Amino acid sequence: MNSAEKNRQLARRQQRVRQRIFGTDMRPRLNVFRSSGHIYAQIINDLNGTTLVSASSLDKALRTSLKSTSSIVAAKAVGKLLAERAKNAKVHAVVFDRGGRLYHGRIKALAEASREGGLQF
Secondary structure: OOOOHHHHHHHHHHHHHHHHHHOOOOOEEEEEEEEEEEEEEEEEEOOOOEEEEEEEEEOOOHHHOOOOOOOOOHHHHHHHHHHHHHOOOOOOOOOEEEOOOOOOOOHHHHHHHHHHOOOEE
């Protein structure tokens, strides 16, 4: 399977997930994007089209303490930072948008770390 086919399949999975998941005022959407080098997470209110909270492995708070920005350890750190920022923004419950990726590895590590930090989903 070539890379164009993989990208097409990922795009179809992303569309399928986004048809079912929608962030509201009470339960905004926790969106996760994973690249080969970094991991990014946002809490989004889809009704207003605004990002309430965001965190990534590129944040200055995490950049100095991480050995690698593309590891499971980095994903856990991003999840904890996101949960901390969400508490400050008074966000307690979210719906999880894994972005068409499998719930495995870095995606799972970020989700579990944010749950440990106090987010409910």
